[in-house]
Amino acid sequence: MSMRAIDKKLWRELWNLRMQAVAIAMVIIGGVGIFIMSLSTLDSLYETRGAYYREHHFADVFADLKRAPLAMQKRIETIPGVDKVENRVVAYVSVDVPGFDDPVSGHLLSLPDNSRGLLNQIYLRKGRLFEPGHDNEVVLSVEFAAAHKLQPGDKLHATINGRRKMLTIVGLAMSPEYIYQIAPGALFPDFKRYGVMWMARKPLATAYDMDGAFNNVTLTLTKGTNERDVIDRLDDLLKPYGGIGAIARADQLSNRFLTEELKQQETIATVFPIIFFGVAAFLLNVVISRLISLQREQIAGLKAFGYSNLAVGLHYIKLVILIVGFGIIGGISVGIWMGQGMSNIYMEFFSLPFMLYTLKPGVIISAILISLGVAILGTLYAVHHAATLPPAQAMRPEQPAIYHATIVERLGMQGWFSQPTRMILRHIERRPFKAVLTTLGISMACGVMVVSGFQEGAIDNMIEVQFGLSQRDDMMITYTEPTSQRSLYSLRDVQGIEHVEGFRNVPARLRYEHRTYRTAVTGLQPDGKLLRLLDSNLKPITLPPEGVVITDYLAKILHIKPGDLLTIEVLEGHRPIVQVPVVGTAKQDMGMNAYLQQASLNRLLKEGDAISGAYLKVDEPYQREVYRELKDMPRIAGVIEQESAVDAFYENVAQTILFYTFITTILGGSIAFGVVYNSMRIALSERGRELASLRVLGFNRGEVAYILLGEMAVLILVAIPVGLLIGYGLCAYMAYAFDTDLYRVPLVLGLRVYAFSALVVIISALLSALMIWRNIAQLDMVAVLKTKE
Amino acid sequence: MSNDQPSTHEPLEEGVVFHVHGVTKVYQMGEVQVHALRGVDLDLYRGEFTVLLGASGSGKSTLLNILGGLDTPTDGHVFYGETDLTRANESELTDYRRFHVGFVFQFYNLIPSLTARENVAVVTEIATSPMQPEDALALVGLGERLDHFPAQLSGGEQQRVAIARAIAKNPAVLLCDEPTGALDSKTGIVVLEALQRVNQELGTTTAVITHNAGIAQMADRVIRLADGQISEVNINETKLAPHELSW
Incomplete structure (x- = not known):
């Protein structure tokens, strides 16, 4: 079947428009890409966590106690609603890593002899499990091992129940219980100074005086069980054995931190794509409207041949769908690629053994519908505008656009403005909606930049308040058991x-x-x-x-x-x-x-x-010696040094924050650039004839550029304060959304954040102005004498 | 523009504003060379009303563009007074257009966001010794429509604003490219009357290019172009007034 002539026109025009088509497709690729990346990464994290918990039998209820006989397990199993029960021996130990002087605290968990456990099964990344009879073998958490560059075969010392023991590392593992690995009572993860280890039950029980007993129990529930009831019954059972109250999975430390982190990601993953997609939609609409209005004469021609308004509309919608289609396909591919990359970064960050990259059909469908919807709406508007003109009128030069004196001029300030300045003001006032949208687009870019500066500033402020004003100690020690105040004397005697x-x-x-x-x-x-x-x-x-x-x-x-x-x-x-x-x-x-x-x-x-x-x-110079002395005091369970905790935290988050700031700066900058550059390109295309006429009349490039760039400068000057306000609002929303019982993000925004945000917008605008300058220099003065539009 | 242009020609004849010598213009259109002008020699005299007559493709627009400093010839020289326009750079050409030439376009090219008065002012604000915009508009019979925007004016009125804009800077030469091309004959005559009035009252050298032979009868001199060459030069012994013209 041969192609209809009008469809041939479609393909040839698409070819002729290829540069513009690529520009439009790029905008869509950006919008769709970020949308799909953010949402698929989030879905992947939830999906992966779910699968990890399921496959590794992450417990539903966790309880610590002092010591209970193994027979108690049977009684726990009889609580209605309890599915599986596993009792463990858990010991807090101090660890000595060769070549590392700081105190390291460890969490030693028992595994049933030579198995990965019934619940909270570990994922063995490297090495092996324990061999019967080898009492000093341990499996280390991957993060702790990596922080100290430890490998299977290496050795370390641990003080268990006051007795120093040499341990041989046989494997490296991860656990659903420690996706977010943080010492109890600590505010941030510190992989160098806190580590999780697993040991065979028998040797650990022996070393910890727990033969025939346990001090930790975890259990899963059958479907539809009321968690609260089980916890109450369990607490009653364990009360005589020094139970300190069971907790549900939702309160389990690692899971809670992870949930909070995911909630934050969710906020970010919705705010940013909405902004970016909104701006992309705006650009798409503007560019396509302009594309169609340039086809005015062709539309008139088609109508003169007898094509109906509908047929003409459909023709252009096909053209737009083709262009947008390339963008959508490209955007989905880029989005998946970036999403997988992001998911892998999170896999490392959260200590997950695997990542199930998940792309829900709904995400793709939303991206397609939004892109197509916006593009088709813009097309229909422009086609309607062009197609409703009688063909003969459309072939004549367009009537001069209707302008009025602006409000400021009517207020009697007319004398203040030169003609070019009046042109700028009247042009803005003639299309207020477009001016507002452009301003809003630039404001969004500015707002995104404020948000990017917010996180770092907020963390600095939290640390400053917490460790500068509130917690002013250098070290905090905890005793294994409540101790008489007299023990402080022996501390006071330590030199330093x-x-x-x-x-x-x-x-x-x-x-x-x-x-x-x-x-x-x-x-x-x-x-x-x-x-x-x-x-x-x-x-x-x-x-x-x-x-x-x-x-x-x-x-x-x-x-x-x-x-x-x-x-x-x-x-x-x-x-x-x-x-x-x-x-x-x-x-x-x-x-x-x-x-x-x-x-x-x-x-x-x-x-x-x-x-x-x-x-x-x-006293600073004595710090090392003080450590050594404290380590030898048998009643001291752990030492936390504030400064190294803060340093470790910064070390951990610095990279994440840097990456985040980098991404948002690129995002903010590219939004500003995209809006300013596209707006100016279109203004140049719409007003090229007017500006070229002025060139013919003796205006130099600078004077002509003033009219075009001046308008943008006015909009940017309005957009920056609006953007800073929007940014403040977004930060306030994020601070509110991030508030949890673990931490509250303070809404602190320094002058530096505002200044940097404005600067990025201004630099992006200058960059696009520089590129537009070349187009202004190339205005065709000869063509303007002849062409109608 | 500097005054010490290297001059390779004999001093200009008394009263000559433009001296065009051996001008050719070749466009490269894809793989085809188009010879728009093939060796044109021409003088335009002070205060003269000249019509350049020719069919489409005769080269008349190219010639006007070169005279107006919008285009440069491939070969030959164009002297404006003592200045060789073919040696001027971009900013010298801009100054030349700014201070010495008035343009009238076929499609008026008014600035839609400026009123009639402001469309004239946009040029007088950058000129050295301009007329008052109101006076320029009165000269073309638009003293009553000063504060109308282009969208509120008819085609003929828009073109007369364009003429007022062109003459308000007191240019040495007024170049008009098919000034009546987009107008009906009745309106066209009103516009031509405005041009004639400017020429007579201000003594502005005026060159009008057109393919409309009817207009030629109001000129002092008619220069016919065909295939990039001057084919005929006629001096009108008896000029007609615009209202006596018909086409």
């Missing part, structure tokens, strides 16, 4: 320790009316200098002798205010339940806690002057 403040810390469930929250209650020294509570103006608060001060966000969650009575259910020891008046709230960006004076907490616990640990101020 300048100041010591003990603290008491107990796990507790806080309750107000029907709302509860599980956290720690901390008893502080009344005149403490190493941990200070801050009010909303970041001024230190003095703890009164009675009553509790709680984190402001915790007060919000519990709907409690100063003067109300807070119920504290202690989850340790005799488990007293007490009521304490709230006397104030403290601003805290990380964690949520309740604070009392230590003496007051001791009284509530009906104990002596017990402390759980101490904050230390250490």
Whole structure:
């Protein structure tokens, strides 16, 4: 079958328009690509987490206790709704890695002899499991091993229950329990100073005095079971054995951090593609409308031959679908490629053993529908505009566009403006909608840049407040068990320790009316200098002798205010339940806690002057020696050094933040460039004749450029403040969306962020102006004398 | 423009504004060479009203473009006074158009966003000793429509604004490219009357290119072009007034 003539026209015109078509396709590739990348990466993460949890039998409920006989397992299994139960021996140990002086704490978990476990099965990345009879073999978490460049066959030392033991690494593994590997009580992951290890049950139980007993149990539930009921029954069972309260999967540390991270990703993955796609849609619409209006005479010709408006419309829609189609196919490919790359980056970041790249059909369909919808709408509008003209009129030169004096001029300021400036103002006012859209597009670019600066600034601020103003200790030690305050004397004797403040810390469930929250209650020294509570103006608060001060966000969650009575259910020891008046709230960006004076907490616990640990101020040059001394103190369970924790955190996130800033800068810059360049190209095409006429009349290039670029400059000047506002709004939304009980992202935006955002927009605009300058220089003055449009 | 142009010709005859000598223009159109002008010699005199008459493709527009500093010849010289336009660079040509030449286009080429008065002012603002825009518009009979935008004016009125814009800078020469080409004959005559009035009252040297032989009868001199060469030069002994013309 031979092609109809009008379809031949289609293909030939597509060929003639190929450069413009490529430009349009690029815009769509960008929009569709980012859309698909963001959403597919997010879907992949959820899908992968689901599969990992499923295949490796990640538990539903987790409980720690002091010590229970193995026979208890049978009783736990009889709780209605419980599917599988696995008991374990879990030990907190201090680790000695050859060649690394800092204190390292470890989490040693038992595996049933020579298996990957029943629940929370590990994924063995390298090496092997334990061989019977070899008591000193361990499997290391991949991250910990990588941080110290340890391989199977290497050795390290661990102090288990006060006894130093040499361990041989036989394998490297990952676990669904430690996708986000963070030490209990720490705020950030630190792979060098905290590691997870697995050991065969028998040797670990022997070393930890747990033969015939367990101190940790995890279980899965059958479908439709009420988690809360199981946890309550389990708590009742374990209470006599020192259970500190079971937690559901949602509260499991790694899972909680991961969930929060995914929630953040979700916010980012929706905000950015919407902005980018919106801008792409705008550009698409503008470019296609212009493309069609340039075909005015051809449309008139087709109509003169007897083609109907509908047929003409369909013809152009076909042309547009072809162009947009290339863009969509390209965008989907690019999106998948980038999505897979991003997913792999996340796989590394989150310690996932595999990544199931997931592209839901809905994502692709949305991308196609949005792109096509926008393009067809723009086409129809332009075709309608061109096709409704009677053919004869369309072949005559277009009537001069209708202009009016602008508002500013009517206000009597006419004398202030030269003719070119009037041209600029009137042109903006004649098409206010277009001017608004262009301004909005540039504003979005500016807004994206503000968002890109926000994250880094917010993290800096959090660290500054937390470690500069609130936590001012150099090291924090924790004892294996509550200890008498007298033990602080031996710390004060250590050379290099300048100041010591003990603290008491107990796990507790806080309750107000029907709302509860599980956290720690901390008893502080009344005149403490190493941990200070801050009010909303970041001024230190003095703890009164009675009553509790709680984190402001915790007060919000519990709907409690100063003067109300807070119920504290202690989850340790005799488990007293007490009521304490709230006397104030403290601003805290990380964690949520309740604070009392230590003496007051001791009284509530009906104990002596017990402390759980101490904050230390250490003279810098003595730091190493202090470490060594502390390591040898048998009652000290762990040492956290603030500075190295912060450094490790920055080391970890710096790359992510750098990558993120890089991406958003490119994104913001390219949006600004795309909007400005395309707007100017189209303005040049629409007004080329006018500008060339001015060149003929003796205007030089600079004067002509002023008219074109001046208009853009006006729009950019308006767009920048609007963009900074939009950026502030987006940041406020993100800060709000990111707020969790783990941390609150402060809405702090420095002048630097605003200045940088404006600068990127201005540089992008200058760059496109530079490119347009070449086109202005090439304006065809001879053609303008003859051509009608 | 500098005044010390190297001059290779004898001093200009008294009253000559343009001296065109041996001008050829060859366009490369794809694989074909188009000879638009094949050795044109021509003088235009001060205050003279000249009509360049020719069919499409005769080379008349190319000649006008070269006179107006919009195009450069492949060979030959064009002297404006003592200045050789063929040796001028881009910015010298811009200054030449800015201060010395008035253009009238077939399709008016007014700035749609500026009123009649402002369309004239846009040129007078950059000129050295211009007329008042209002005076220029009064001269073409549009003293009453100063604040109308192009969209509010008829074709003939738009063209008269274009003429006012061209003459307001007091140019040495007024170049008109088919000024009545887009107009009906009645409106065309009004426009030609405006051109004649400018020529008579201000003494502006005027060159009109057209394919419309009817217009030739109002000229002082008629130069016919065919195939890129001057085929005939006639001096009208008796000029007709525009309203006596018909086509």
